[in-house]
Amino acid sequence: MLRRLLGVVALICAGIAVPAAAHADNPIVQTVYTADPAPLVHNGRVYLYTGHDEDNSTYFTMKEWRVYSSADMVNWTDHGSPMSLTTFSWASANAWAGQVVARNGKFYWYVPVTNRATGRMAIGVGVATSPTGPFTDAIGRPLAENGEIDPTVFIDDDGQAYLYWGNPNLWYVRLNPDMISYTGAVTRIPLTTSGFGTRTGNTARPTLYEEGPWVHKRNGLYYNVFAAKCCSEFIGYSTAPGPTGPWTYRGTVMPTQGSSFTNHAGVIDFKGSSYFFYHNGALPGGGGYTRSVAVERFSYNADGTIPTITMTTGGAPQNGTLDPYVRQEAETIAWSTGVETERASDGGMNVGYVDNGDYIKVKGVAFGSGATSFTARVASATAGGRIELRLGSPTGTLAGTCTAPATGGWQTWTTVSCPVSGATGSRDLYLRFTGGSGYLFNVDWWRFA
Template sequence: MPRRRPCLTLAVPLLSLALAATASAANPLDFGSAIKTADPSGHVWADGRMYLYASHDEECQPDFWMKDWHVFSSADLVHWTDHGACFSVKDLQWADNYAWAPDAAYKNGKYYFVFPAGTGVKDRANPKNSTKWMGIGIAESDSPTGPFKDMIGAPLWTKPYANDPCLFVDDDGKAYLYFPSHPDWLVAEMADDMRSIKGFRKMDMGGYQPKMEGPWVFKRNGLYYYTMPENLRTLSYYTSTSPLGPWKYRGVFMEQENESNNHHSIVEFQGRWILFYHRWLLDESSPCPQKRQRRICAEYLHFNPDGTIQPVVRTSAGVGPLPAK
């Protein structure tokens, strides 16, 4: 066996430490630019990469006037590729604003992008004068990064008012669209071609329905999880043995921060469960340095033996590279 030179023996661990430092993740996630993003929808497709579909907060935008959605992907949760805008309100005939929290799904050999968009203006001082309207649309693509195309040229419905959709495809291939429509929490089963719905269903939430937005549904070990920003601030969840409920409230798993809203998604990646969410942070390089703007972050999420979710604390370290099990 050849003798190892002392200088190489020392250099190898030093190099390993340097590589580990440069390969460590941090919050907020580094997408390679100063882009402001929110409402992350995480999915792992057949190629094994993590894809994040996000709303795009333009710098200094007035009152959430948002125009497009971006998609990012990563093989390790550390190094991300910005694939650019996958869809825009410019691609719509029925809306010109409010490109808010999106979601995505894969079915029928296609990638589906579900999104809220709208028209008009919200008058916060005199709500009765508001003209704002929002609906939910669905677009298709042969690629997970788009470009997506609005195949029906209209929202899936016009009433009730709706935003923040969650599109969940179950193991049997049935697709369900969840959305808040105050005071009800509704779900609609999608038609097989994913271009219409089969009607609305009001879900049984066990008697507890706080104000919320941005629901996210996932399945683990045969149990369905309905998670959402309770009172728009804390992340809470329900569980059920059916995607349609009834649902049992299980409590908060992430506390609020800075009295700000929080949207999220939860997805398994390489054997680990990841919570994506957004924080409101200051950016001195921004044209609006005194205004908190949203940035996407990530944390590991853990479950107790009974399936309940352990509390998650925001960290600056974030996730990745994935630790050894």
């Protein structure tokens, strides 16, 4: 459904002569609906962990989590779903907002799910040796359970890790170094109006804190960025001199906006810049239960406060370039129309469900003095089609055309090459797919020479 809606929008734009190059890069994933972003910086890349809203949802219907990564904040590689409800044998539903942290050479994914035995929300922990998984259940049972949601984990400079979560309350525990157990009692953080702002019209919840805490530290100051005052939510924040408080409410980070009555924040520093992740309902068919993750670059004020950040369609500027002379996964995308991704038989993911006129945009491709050839790994159970290499827009300068032949199956792969001319400097590359009716072919990876 989502791919069809995006295709319709593209046709409408073409019909009213809106140049395709005007397509922006927020939301950053267009192939599925994503929600509840949790970014992690690791080894020169940002790994973005999200929930997955099912198409046509009328509730928070979420069965799996997904992961994407980027080295430049605009071209995002889809790594698929390395963890789902079935990872936890004791969970029955609700793969909701979580977060991944790295420690001990492993990656720990803290998530809220419904405990089948109790019917309550509980916090589970997945573990993997790679940031892209696969993740397995670390302990075979809930780490903590009190019916509340939205875990976030912060590791302080002294090595002490803290797990926070909660709606309607805000809780924390001190995690042990193994990251899968804790010492001491589950402690409730006092939700005071001085600490978390004043809510009006709801005596049961006098503060603005709603859910979705994100705790981080900068220059010795602790920040708790949270979803505030449902519904519709905005993003507020508080600061403290220590990881458990006392907290002081500092104001609004992102006002209520964006066609989703919830929001959920993640904050990181990467390659010298600060980034704020959130979700909205900006994709076609989007809304409160079909959300999409987006990102903005921001700068802290001189006094350490966070400025007000507004949702944009432009998103964060590119932080680096993309090297076309090494293998690039076809599912590395700045913007796409029509296509979907799926598991590939050779491992990883591939781009599929390609129709005539669909395209993928890859931003800031550093061609340098010029490319002379293009190679791609393709498969087709039908007659195949063509990959047009366009520069600047889907209808921009044609730098080359590669034919993707029939191979006898959607996972029966062959490698094709074609000559290229005019691809120099740093350009936005559009892989435009053309051919007959129906699905044309799949693409696993590509590379220029």
